[in-house]
Amino acid sequence: MRRILKAVLTAIWFMALTLPxxxxxxxxxxxxxxxxxxxxxxxxxxxxxxxxxxxWCFSRKARGLPxxxxxxxxxxxxxxxxxxxxxxxGGLAILTLFMLVMPxxxxxxxxxxxxxxxxxxxxxxxxxxxxxxxxxxxxxYVAFYAVGAYAYGLLYQFLGWGFxxxxxxxxxxxxxxxxxxxxxxxxxxxxxxAIVTLGFGEIVRLALQNWTSLTGGPRGISDxxxxxxxxxxxxxxxxxxxxxxxxxxxxxxxxIMISRLKNSRVGLALQALREDEIACEAMGIDITxxxxxxxxxxxxxxxFAGVIFAAKTTYxxxxxxxxxxxxxxxxxxxxxxxxxxxxxxxxxxILILAPEYLxxxxxxxxxxxxxxxxxxxxxxxxxxxxxxxxxxxxxxLHGAHNGGRA
Amino acid sequence: xxxxxxxxxxxxxxxxxxxxSDLDLRVDANxxxxxxxxxxxxKTTFFNCVTGIYTPTEGQMFLYDADDGKHLLNxxxxxxxTAMGMARTFxxxxxxxxxxxxxxxxxxRHCRTRAGIWGALSRDGHTRREEQESIDISYALLESLHLQxxxxxxxxxxxxxxxxxxxxxxxxxxEPRMLLLDExxxxxxxxxxxxxxxxxxxxxxxxNLSILLIEHDMSMVMSLSDRIYVMEYGSCIAMGKPEEVRAxxxxxxxxxxxxDA
Amino acid sequence: xxxxxxxxxxxxxxxxxxxxxLIALGYTLVYGIIELINFAHGEIYMLGAFTALLVAGVLGxxxxxxxxxxxxxxxxAVIWCAAYGYTLEKVAYKPLRGAxxxxxxxxAIGMSIFLQNYVLLAQTSDFVPFPRLLPEMExxxxxxxxxxxxxxxxxxxxxxxxxxxxxxxxxxRMGKAMRATAQxxxxxxxxxxxxxxxxxxxFIIGSxxxxxxxxxxxxxxxxxxFGIGFLAGLKAFTAAVLGGxxxxxxxxxxGLVLGLAESFTTxxxxxxxxxxxxxxxxxxxxxxRPDGILGKAKVQKV
Numbered sequence: 029m030r031r032i033l034k035a036v037l038t039a040i041w042f043m044a045l046t047l048p049x050x051x052x053x054x055x056x057x058x059x060x061x062x063x064x065x066x067x068x069x070x071x072x073x074x075x076x077x078x079x080x081x082x083x084w085c086f087s088r089k090a091r092g093l094p095x096x097x098x099x100x101x102x103x104x105x106x107x108x109x110x111x112x113x114x115x116x117x118g119g120l121a122i123l124t125l126f127m128l129v130m131p132x133x134x135x136x137x138x139x140x141x142x143x144x145x146x147x148x149x150x151x152x153x154x155x156x157x158x159x160x161x162x163x164x165x166x167x168x169y170v171a172f173y174a175v176g177a178y179a180y181g182l183l184y185q186f187l188g189w190g191f192x193x194x195x196x197x198x199x200x201x202x203x204x205x206x207x208x209x210x211x212x213x214x215x216x217x218x219x220x221x222a223i224v225t226l227g228f229g230e231i232v233r234l235a236l237q238n239w240t241s242l243t244g245g246p247r248g249i250s251d252x253x254x255x256x257x258x259x260x261x262x263x264x265x266x267x268x269x270x271x272x273x274x275x276x277x278x279x280x281x282x283x284i285m286i287s288r289l290k291n292s293r294v295g296l297a298l299q300a301l302r303e304d305e306i307a308c309e310a311m312g313i314d315i316t317x318x319x320x321x322x323x324x325x326x327x328x329x330x331x332f333a334g335v336i337f338a339a340k341t342t343y344x345x346x347x348x349x350x351x352x353x354x355x356x357x358x359x360x361x362x363x364x365x366x367x368x369x370x371x372x373x374x375x376x377x378i379l380i381l382a383p384e385y386l387x388x389x390x391x392x393x394x395x396x397x398x399x400x401x402x403x404x405x406x407x408x409x410x411x412x413x414x415x416x417x418x419x420x421x422x423x424x425l426h427g428a429h430n431g432g433r434a
Numbered sequence: 435x436x437x438x439x440x441x442x443x444x445x446x447x448x449x450x451x452x453x454x455s456d457l458d459l460r461v462d463a464n465x466x467x468x469x470x471x472x473x474x475x476x477k478t479t480f481f482n483c484v485t486g487i488y489t490p491t492e493g494q495m496f497l498y499d500a501d502d503g504k505h506l507l508n509x510x511x512x513x514x515x516t517a518m519g520m521a522r523t524f525x526x527x528x529x530x531x532x533x534x535x536x537x538x539x540x541x542x543r544h545c546r547t548r549a550g551i552w553g554a555l556s557r558d559g560h561t562r563r564e565e566q567e568s569i570d571i572s573y574a575l576l577e578s579l580h581l582q583x584x585x586x587x588x589x590x591x592x593x594x595x596x597x598x599x600x601x602x603x604x605x606x607x608x609e610p611r612m613l614l615l616d617e618x619x620x621x622x623x624x625x626x627x628x629x630x631x632x633x634x635x636x637x638x639x640x641x642n643l644s645i646l647l648i649e650h651d652m653s654m655v656m657s658l659s660d661r662i663y664v665m666e667y668g669s670c671i672a673m674g675k676p677e678e679v680r681a682x683x684x685x686x687x688x689x690x691x692x693x694d695a
Numbered sequence: 696x697x698x699x700x701x702x703x704x705x706x707x708x709x710x711x712x713x714x715x716x717l718i719a720l721g722y723t724l725v726y727g728i729i730e731l732i733n734f735a736h737g738e739i740y741m742l743g744a745f746t747a748l749l750v751a752g753v754l755g756x757x758x759x760x761x762x763x764x765x766x767x768x769x770x771x772a773v774i775w776c777a778a779y780g781y782t783l784e785k786v787a788y789k790p791l792r793g794a795x796x797x798x799x800x801x802x803a804i805g806m807s808i809f810l811q812n813y814v815l816l817a818q819t820s821d822f823v824p825f826p827r828l829l830p831e832m833e834x835x836x837x838x839x840x841x842x843x844x845x846x847x848x849x850x851x852x853x854x855x856x857x858x859x860x861x862x863x864x865x866x867x868r869m870g871k872a873m874r875a876t877a878q879x880x881x882x883x884x885x886x887x888x889x890x891x892x893x894x895x896x897x898f899i900i901g902s903x904x905x906x907x908x909x910x911x912x913x914x915x916x917x918x919x920x921f922g923i924g925f926l927a928g929l930k931a932f933t934a935a936v937l938g939g940x941x942x943x944x945x946x947x948x949x950g951l952v953l954g955l956a957e958s959f960t961t962x963x964x965x966x967x968x969x970x971x972x973x974x975x976x977x978x979x980x981x982x983x984r985p986d987g988i989l990g991k992a993k994v995q996k997v
Contacts, residue, residue: 045778048771049745050817054752056824061756067817086790165797167804212982219732219800220981223932227974230929234974238967285555292554293540293547293565296533300541303530310485310524312516312545312608321551351925355808362801395812401805405798406790417586420536423570424577 035079042075043068085407131272136265139272143340145380146275147333152360152376153282153369154329159358160366161290162322163302165222167354168209168229172202172327174236174349176334181249181344182242191255195335202331203324205232210323214316229354237346248345255339271340278336282329287369289325291418298322299367352394359397362404365411375412435462437498438612438644439484439520444493446476446483446668453479454668457493461612466638466645468655471665472688477648478525480665481614485522486512497612517545521610523601525617525648531590535581535600538589539572542607575603578640579633595626599633606637613637615647619654627651631658656680664688704962705955710846710915712954713853717908718931719938719946720860721780721901727877727941728897730796734803735783736905737928738810739776741921743906744913745814747772748825755826765828765914772906780902781895789891807925814921822920825913845915856907857947860900864943869896877941926970933977939987948988 050071053062131139155169176198183189183197209228213221236243243249254267255274262270289295297318300308309315338344356379364375379400383393404411439461446454454476461467469477482488484495484507495507497518507515521542530538547568553561576582579599584592589600598618605613618634619627631654638645649655655662655676662679664672666688672679679685718740725733751768759767787806791799829844842850864870876883876893884890912927913919934953938945953976957969980987 041782045775045782046817048749048775049742049814052749052753053818054749054756054823056752059756061753163797165800212978216981216985218797220985222797222800223732223936224978224981226929227977231971231974231978234971238971288557289551289554292561293544293549293568294551294554296537296541297544299533299537300530300544303532304528306487307524307528307530308541309512310487310516310522310528311542311604312513312521313541314511314513325551352808355804358801359805391816392812394808395816398805398807398809398812402787402802402809405794405802405805406787409794409798417534420569420586421566422573422585423566424573 031080031083034083035076038079039072039076043072046071089407127276131269136268139268140340141381141384143268143272143275145377146272146279147337147340148357148360148380149279149373149376150275150282150333150336151330151357152364152372153279153286154326154333155357156361156364156367156369156372157286157289157298157329158322158326159361160368160372161295161302162298162319163218163366164319164322165218165225166323166326167222167226167351167358168232169225169326169330169357170349170351170354171209171229171232172205172330173334173337173353174232174346175202175205175327176331177338177344177348178236178243178249178334179331180335180338181252184252185249191253191335191339195332198335199328199331202327202334206323206327207320209327210320214319226351226354229349229351233346233349236349244345246345246347248343249338250343252338252342252344254342271336275336275340278332283369283373290367290369294318294321302367355401356394356397359401361411362401363412365413368411368413371411371413435465436502437461437496438463438465439646440496440498440504441484442494444480444483444495445491446479446488447491452668454483454490457665457668457670459663459670461644461646463644464638464642465660466634466647466658468659468662469646469648469665470650470652470655470662471671475665476668477665478616479668481522481616481648484515485520485614486510486515500611513545516608516610519609519611520614521605521608521612522614523598523605523616523618525620527597527601529589529597529600529604531588533589534586535576535589535592536569536572536585538600539575539603539607540568542604543568543572544608546607546609572603572607575606578637579603594621595630598622598630602633602637606641611643613643613645615645615649617648617650619649619651627654630654634658700962704958706842706846707962708955708958709951710849710954711958712934712951713849714908714912714927714950715931715934715953716947716950717853717856717911718905718927719934719950720857720943721905722932722935723938723940723943723946724873724897724901726935728873728880728894729788729792729799731788731799732803732932733783733788733898733901734800734928735787735806735810736901737924737926737931738807739780739783739902739924740905740909740912740927740931741814741919741924742779742810743772743776743902743909744825744919744923745818745909745921746775746906747910747913748823748919751826751828761828764826765910768828769907769910772910773903776906776909777899777903780898780905783902784895784898789894807928811921811924818921820921822918825917825919827917828914845911849911849915852907852911856904860904861943863900869893873897929977930973933973933980936977936980936985937987942987945987952988 047068051064051068053064055062130142134142151169151173155166158164158166158169179198179201180191180194183194189197209225213224216224237246239245254262254271297308297313298321300311300313301315301318301322305315308318337348360376360379361372363379364371364373379397383390389396437460439459441457441459444454444457444459445452457480459480469480471477479488483490486507489509496504497507497515497520498504499519505518507518510518530541533541547564549561549564573582573585576585579602581596581599581603584596589597592600598620602615602618615634619630622630634645634647635658637643647659657676659676661674662676663670664679664682664685671688672682672685674682718736721736721739722733725731725736747768750771751764754764754767755761783806787802788799791802829848864873872883872888873893873896875886876888876890880890883893908927930953931950934949935946936949937952938947938949953973956976957972960972961969
């Protein structure tokens with residue numbers, strides 16, 4: 029009862045709060061006011077429902093219970109399913125098949141959407157190295173994406189270089205930018221680092237926008253060629269399909285590389301840095317090197333993705349590289365779970381595909397992205413998928429029994 | 435005796451505050467030395483200076499290697515000092531709490547292993563061998579600190595005592611010649627403290643290293659240490675064997691206040 | 696050098712700088728107490744401008760006397776933004792006390808995006824003209840080449856606001872409690888200060904000041920858009936850092952310095968670089984002097 033009363037009061041509070049911005053619509057031309065009380069009422073109802081849920085989530089969180097409890101038997105069943113290797117391989121095989129056949133059976137439009145979703149997967153995985161593994165909150169990630177894209181655009185425009193020549197150059201240039209940013213910010217605390225990288229990202233965008241003689245300013249660069257395939261002439265459909273496979277391959281390679289990295293000596297050092305910088309240093313880890321490696325690796329992927337992006341859209345301008353873009357990629361990492369590869373892949377897919385296919389959502393896309401960041405931090409900071417643990421084979425235990433709870 | 439750690443004339447100022455003043459300290463090979471004193475005496479500050487977290491205002495600090503080579507610690511970065519053979523634990527436990535127990539110890543192996551980014555990406559034979567070796571050494575360390583059953587738990591889920599022991603295991607993974615323990619028994623009950631004492635002595639005997647510890651539990655300090663340094667207001671007021679220190683009037687005064695003890 | 700042009704730029708910078716200072720105070724107050732960069736603070740400023748615009752529009756349509764519109768609209772903006780700030784803290788930051796340091800920051804970024812899009816969806820993505828509400832000020836006739844009515848108003852109101860804030864912090868019970876909490880939250884708690892209330896109060900004051908800034912800038916520039924909070928917020932944060940974050944006089948000094956620097960760059964070089972200049976200053980200050988002009992360096996605790 030108290031809970032209901034509290035929710036009613038919350039609803040009233042929010043109705044009053046949103047009264048001007050939601051409730052009033054001015055028509056500046058003919059000087060009339062349109063009151064939209066219906067919206068306020070709907071909002072009140074929505075807030076009431078949310079307040080009840082919010083409160084309930086909190087009480088569960090306070091008692092240390094999981095937010096969602098699966099019906100009896102389901103939990104065990106699911107664990108059983110994921111524990112079975114052949115089911116896992118089966119699922120992966122179906123997914124692989126789907127991803128491979130997808131461009132052949134879908135429309136040009138859908139293939140294009142999938143390409144951009146995959147590009148975001150790549151970006152999110154790259155950012156996941158820096159934010160998720162190394163714990164360095166970088167808010168200007170899109171700058172490295174821009175470096176890659178403009179590297180291809182400019183090298184093509186001025187020197188006539190092709191896609192394949194530009195791909196490594198884009199990656200290397202992005203790494204150089206990453207190191208250029210990484211060096212001065214080594215000593216910075218977490219929140220200051222976030223702001224400095226944000227400023228860096230904005231400076232890169234502003235430079236692209238204002239250096240008209242080189243970058244074309246706000247108009248950007250157009251007519252960038254799609255990637256070639258041994259000089260084969262392709263129509264737009266064929267080349268889109270080709271780009272699709274290219275991005276898919278890039279994503280697969282990224283996943284393999286990053287999961288190897290995560291489980292390596294360097295990966296452990298990155299995670300130790302995230303957990304506790306001082307202890308990390310005291311364990312004999314050169315945090316300067318580790319931080320710079322994180323920056324270099326993360327920006328490298330953004331650079332590659334940028335080159336592919338330029339080739340996919342054939343047209344780039346600074347407005348593709350705003351802070352909102354960085355924030356979107358960050359919300360994928362946050363939703364997926366810091367450091368979790370599967371989680372980030374799933375989150376990037378959901379966040380890009382859902383607004384495209386659920387038209388009702390597309391308008392609210394950024395609103396939802398913002399809300400996700402807040403809600404995840406409060407109720408599930410570890411992200412959708414957490415506790416992805418590596419299995420270690422311990423020689424001393426091997427053969428004797430299956431050790432610990434591996 | 436051969437020295438392992440030698441500190442002379444060490445002073446540390448923070449603005450106008452002198453946290454350490456003109457401190458001399460020496461730890462010999464295979465010795466267990468305790469650093470005691472009231473809160474705020476500068477004990478942890480001393481650890482932070484020696485391990486390179488703070489840069490001391492004055493004085494010199496040396497670490498000796500196995501061949502008695504003498505190396506200056508001043509101005510060296512913490513990770514370099516660790517690689518030279520000095521490891522530590524922290525007063526307010528600083529584990530990598532979201533990583534597993536085994537991984538925590540493996541991080542300690544970092545400075546004794548080599549694999550880089552290319553090794554990680556290619557997973558060549560050398561990298562894989564090195565990694566397996568590191569896993570096995572870490573597991574063995576966990577066994578020696580009675581943590582082997584918890585190896586796949588997240589560090590945050592460990593009990594207080596187990597976390598303290600894990601910090602020691604992690605420090606040992608760096609293969610130190612000199613181990614610094616900052617209040618290893620803090621928060622432990624007498625039973626746990628006693629077990630820890632046996633453990634620490636065992637580590638010294640088995641690994642041929644020197645231990646310098648900060649501790650408030652006097653019974654543990656008295657029975658464990660070969661020598662004791664007593665600090666007050668940033669300087670050393672007494673040094674000697676446990677029985678000497680126990681009888682020292684200045685120490686009694688520092689601990690019991692200004693009454694005529 | 697053209698002295699008249701110089702004076703013009705100087706006053707332009709002063710006007711701009713006082714707005715930055717007004718918003719910067721919100722960042723500094725919040726950072727001083729809970730060590731959080733309230734990323735959504737710029738959005739509160741934008742909401743202030745919008746609320747004032749809407750209220751002024753309604754009043755205008757219903758024939759409220761022109762002279763009073765701006766005052767009522769500004770008052771409404773301050774009240775509503777204070778409420779927004781209060782709610783923001785309760786929803787997005789309070790549940791995260793004691794969470795790792797980056798969690799509230801990410802939550803704040805989320806809130807910033809959310810609020811921008813809330814206004815975008817509820818109102819419009821276009822620039823909306825802000826009505827001319829300022830009376831002619833005849834006494835400005837002699838100086839009108841450097842100062843129009845809106846410049847005068849900005850300088851007057853922001854000076855008043857900053858002076859009263861300083862007096863409030865210095866002499867009132869609540870102000871003293873705020874200072875105590877900023878210095879040592881645990882200790883303040885032990886002394887019976889209700890930290891939650893102080894934090895709420897901080898958000899309310901900061902948001903009210905930002906709203907004031909929003910109204911002033913809207914009536915100065917003559918238009919409003921859902922996206923104005925981002926850049927203004929960042930620049931105000933730059934001002935706060937420049938003066939030493941956590942320090943109230945620092946925020947004022949930082950705001951003025953940044954405003955003047957921007958104004959002179961725009962005047963003597965090119966308007967294209969004013970934003971780059973602000974971000975450049977932000978980065979350089981954070982890297983080389985993170986404690987600002989008036990701040991003191993702290994030793995890291997281990």
